[in-house]
Amino acid sequence: MAVVTTQPKQTFDMLGVEPAAARSALDDSSYPSDGLSVITLDPRAALGQYLDARKLGAIGRRLSRAGMLDLVATAVPGIEQLILLSQLRRVEQQGRHDLVVFDGPPSGQALALLRAPRAVAELARTGPLTEQAAAATAMLSDPARSQVVLVTLPADTPVAETIETAFALEEDVGITLGPVVVNGLNPPAPPVEPPTSDLAPELPRQIADAVDRALEQDHRRHLDEQAAVRILEERLGLALIELPDATTPSGRIDLDLLVESAGGTR
Amino acid sequence: MTLQGLVDATRLVIVVGPGGVGKTTSAAAMGLAAARRGRHVCLVTVDPARRLADTLGGGELDAAPTPVTLPDQAVRGGSLAAMMLDPAITFDQLIALHAPAEQVDTILHNRFYRQLATSLPGIHDYMAIEQLHLLYEDDRFDLVVVDTPPASNLVDLVDAPERLARFMGNRLYRSLASTGRRRLTSGPSRVLLQRISEVVGASVLQDALGFFAATAGMEKGFVERASAVRRLLAEPHTATISVVTPRPDRVQSTLDLVTALGERGIGVRATIANQLTFDPWDDLVPWRTMFQRSNELALRRDALADRHQRGLAEAEILRPLADHGVPVVPLQRRTGEINDIGTLTRVGDALLEG
Numbered sequence: 374m375a376v377v378t379t380q381p382k383q384t385f386d387m388l389g390v391e392p393a394a395a396r397s398a399l400d401d402s403s404y405p406s407d408g409l410s411v412i413t414l415d416p417r418a419a420l421g422q423y424l425d426a427r428k429l430g431a432i433g434r435r436l437s438r439a440g441m442l443d444l445v446a447t448a449v450p451g452i453e454q455l456i457l458l459s460q461l462r463r464v465e466q467q468g469r470h471d472l473v474v475f476d477g478p479p480s481g482q483a484l485a486l487l488r489a490p491r492a493v494a495e496l497a498r499t500g501p502l503t504e505q506a507a508a509a510t511a512m513l514s515d516p517a518r519s520q521v522v523l524v525t526l527p528a529d530t531p532v533a534e535t536i537e538t539a540f541a542l543e544e545d546v547g548i549t550l551g552p553v554v555v556n557g558l559n560p561p562a563p564p565v566e567p568p569t570s571d572l573a574p575e576l577p578r579q580i581a582d583a584v585d586r587a588l589e590q591d592h593r594r595h596l597d598e599q600a601a602v603r604i605l606e607e608r609l610g611l612a613l614i615e616l617p618d619a620t621t622p623s624g625r626i627d628l629d630l631l632v633e634s635a636g637g638t639r
Numbered sequence: 640m641t642l643q644g645l646v647d648a649t650r651l652v653i654v655v656g657p658g659g660v661g662k663t664t665s666a667a668a669m670g671l672a673a674a675r676r677g678r679h680v681c682l683v684t685v686d687p688a689r690r691l692a693d694t695l696g697g698g699e700l701d702a703a704p705t706p707v708t709l710p711d712q713a714v715r716g717g718s719l720a721a722m723m724l725d726p727a728i729t730f731d732q733l734i735a736l737h738a739p740a741e742q743v744d745t746i747l748h749n750r751f752y753r754q755l756a757t758s759l760p761g762i763h764d765y766m767a768i769e770q771l772h773l774l775y776e777d778d779r780f781d782l783v784v785v786d787t788p789p790a791s792n793l794v795d796l797v798d799a800p801e802r803l804a805r806f807m808g809n810r811l812y813r814s815l816a817s818t819g820r821r822r823l824t825s826g827p828s829r830v831l832l833q834r835i836s837e838v839v840g841a842s843v844l845q846d847a848l849g850f851f852a853a854t855a856g857m858e859k860g861f862v863e864r865a866s867a868v869r870r871l872l873a874e875p876h877t878a879t880i881s882v883v884t885p886r887p888d889r890v891q892s893t894l895d896l897v898t899a900l901g902e903r904g905i906g907v908r909a910t911i912a913n914q915l916t917f918d919p920w921d922d923l924v925p926w927r928t929m930f931q932r933s934n935e936l937a938l939r940r941d942a943l944a945d946r947h948q949r950g951l952a953e954a955e956i957l958r959p960l961a962d963h964g965v966p967v968v969p970l971q972r973r974t975g976e977i978n979d980i981g982t983l984t985r986v987g988d989a990l991l992e993g
Contacts, residue, residue: 383888427838448847449839450754479658496754497840531659557886562942572936573929580926583919588942590917593974622948624887624956 374472375410377464379457384411384476387628398460412464416457420446423456427501449496454489458509465518477521480538487513487521487546516549524554525605527598536608552612553605554635558598559618562591642880642968643991645908646673649878651775651871652784653768656882657892661913664977664986665882665970666786667695667721671980672987673782674709674719681780682707682721683770685763685787694980695721702728704779710980720780729766730756732773737860738853745853751846765799772868798903804865808858813851869903878908883960885915885953890960897965910965911990912957914972918950919943968993 377398378384385392388411395411399422421442446453465473477483490513494506512518521542525535535553542548565588570581606613616634619627646652646669654666663684670682681704682695692700695707704720734746746752767787774783836844871877879900883893897907920943923930930940960967970989977983 383891424838428834445835445839448751448835449843452839492754496750496843496846498842500836500840501838502840526659528659534658565939569936569939572933573926576926576929580919580922583917583922584939584943587917587919587946588939590972590974591942591946594972597974620886620952620956622952622955624952624958626887 374474375412375464375470376474376476377412377414377461378476379414379416379478380476381411381413387626398464410470414457414460416453417442419456419460420453423459449493449502451485451489451492451496452502454486455493455502455505455509457486458490458512459505462508462512465512480523480534484538484541484545487542487548491545513546513548520549520551522551522554524556526557527555527601529601532601532605535605539609539611550609550611552614553609554614554616555602555605556616557618558602558615559591559594562588562595564592565589641991642669642909642911642993643676645878645880646678646782646991647676649876650782651771651874651877652782653771653787653872653877653879654785654882655787655879655896655907657889660882660884660889661911661970662882663786664983665880665911665913665990666784667977668983668987668990669880670719670721670782670784671707671709671983672991673784674707674717675715675984675987677715677717678782679717679780680719680782680784681774681777682719683724683767683774683783683785684721685724685767692723694978694983704774704777708980710984724763724767724770727756729770729773733769733864734854734857737857737864739856742853746850749846749850749853751843751850754846755850765803768800768868768872769864772864772871775871800865800868804858804862807854807861813855813858873904879905880909880911881907881965882911882913883957884913885956887956890956893965894959894963897960897963907965909968910960911968911970911993912953912960913970915953915969916946916950917971918947920947920950 376384376388381392381395384390385395388409390409390411395413397418398412398414399418424441424445461473461475464470478486490506490509494503494510497503497506523535523539525531539550539553542550565585568581569576569584570578573581576584602613602615614635616631619630619634621627652666652669654662654669656662666684667682670680674680684692684695684700700721700723702723702725704722707719707721709717709719731747734752735743738746767785771783771785774780832844872879881893881896883889893910900907923940923943927940930936957967968990970986970993973982973986977986
């Protein structure tokens with residue numbers, strides 16, 4: 374499989390991959406594709422390549438390449454996103470990988486990305502961009518070719534945002550939603566009954582209360598998380614993959630724990 | 640400087656950070672705390688949770704500042720107004736401000752403009768900052784607290800004013816727009832127009848040229864505005880405060896933000912570390928033998944020991960911020976939503992004490 378990322382640094386850190394082992398999506402040369410490949414994607418560079426191919430890279434002294442990129446990117450809102458999708462489509466159709474996982478942007482930008490084919494098609498109406506847009510739409514609307522996995526945290530704001538994004542994706546993009554990943558769940562914690570001061574009367578009251586307050590927080594947090602998960606289930610009706618908080622004491626993410634919790638092996 | 644010092648001495652507070660860290664709540668709590676200390680505050684929020692909106696506005700928040708009723712105690716002549724950011728309306732206001740009166744309608748109805756107003760990269764960030772500038776000049780307020788859009792590319796936020804100015808002032812488009820009105824006779828322009836139109840489609844080009852023709856003469860206003868906004872962001876009366884939770888990815892994006900802002904001459908004055916674990920372990924240590932007395936107490940001790948580990952891990956996760964010279968204001972995790980002004984007041988007090 375291949376992981377495609379626009380934020381290579383984080384991906385390298387997380388997977389423990391050397392940056393030199395990664396390939397650019399713009400690179401057409403062949404390479405061994407067994408196991409896990411990391412493919413980097415730079416939307417600006419992709420747009421640049423697209424324009425170069427149409428002799429629009431730089432036009433004499435009147436307009437620099439950067440100026441042209443700026444101009445086109447703003448003149449056709451969504452073109453950059455559309456080209457990015459086209460690059461993804463290329464990686465998909467090269468057929469080198471059984472599975473291509475794109476590490477997408479946060480929800481607001483993800484919506485802009487996936488809405489781009491339709492937005493550009495409406496704006497451009499004719500020309501090569503509409504063909505690109507149609508090809509991207511075909512990829513996005515075929516569940517055998519592409520699906521979205523939404524990732525969220527078990528708290529009010531992220532869950533509300535995820536639900537909103539899910540509906541917008543189904544309505545505006547027509548892409549199939551896969552299971553939703555709920556990340557960072559904490560273990561169950563029992564209610565604090567009876568109060569610690571009853572169990573240990575000689576403990577100073579202040580300390581006993583602090584103990585109860587701390588443990589009560591764990592309990593309420595667990596309840597809050599369960600409530601958030603229930604809201605997700607009820608509103609979306611999609612399968613959920615629940616993952617534990619995998620932050621290690623040294624502040625890193627324990628990837629093996631996540632893989633194991635998701636039911637896979639590494 | 641503490642956050643208390645900051646809300647007393649600044650005229651603008653910009654709250655930034657990755658989505659879902661409690662940015663909106665922190666901004667609202669700081670705004671409320673400042674109002675209770677006698678400031679005349681306008682709070683600009685982006686997308687408040689339903690109950691926070693209820694708490695602030697008793698229902699829908701408007702795109703215009705609406706007064707918030709403050710709790711009776713300890714109001715030293717201060718006031719709080721809250722509003723919701725609507726990027727499209729702000730952009731329309733800007734056009735109305737800068738465009739010649741007879742062109743305003745043409746621009747507002749131009750397809751290209753409508754597209755621009757909703758999907759120009761960074762436009763929401765830009766409008767957050769632009770709104771701040773409009774309010775900064777509003778005599779009713781002496782402190783503006785702005786909550787920035789979630790999930791924004793953080794560098795876009797700062798670069799957006801200049802990007803828009805550069806875009807509006809694009810000489811090529813401008814010259815094409817003015818040729819477009821006459822006849823396209825000159826060779827290079829025509830070739831260029833043809834090529835652009837082959838890529839983007841003729842109708843896009845037409846709309847774009849229409850937009851640039853209608854906004855002729857406005858670019859100077861936009862460029863001036865952009866540099867004014869940039870100056871404002873770097874002023875000593877402006878404080879940028881970031882919000883983070885103790886997760887490695889979020890700390891990393893905060894560090895990236897601090898670096899990117901630093902390169903642009905803007906310092907992050909403090910980082911609010913939200914959702915920290917309350918960890919009473921140290922107070923417990925002298926009493927730990929007592930917790931062996933019963934199974935139930937031993938279970939509680941174990942749970943507290945886990946919490947202590949979590950607390951230590953959080954400190955470790957946040958350490959790079961302090962190492963980077965960013966003062967960290969701790970804020971403990973709360974359970975439940977904020978649904979009344981009293982709770983928001985307590986959060987504000989906790990922030991200002993931190």
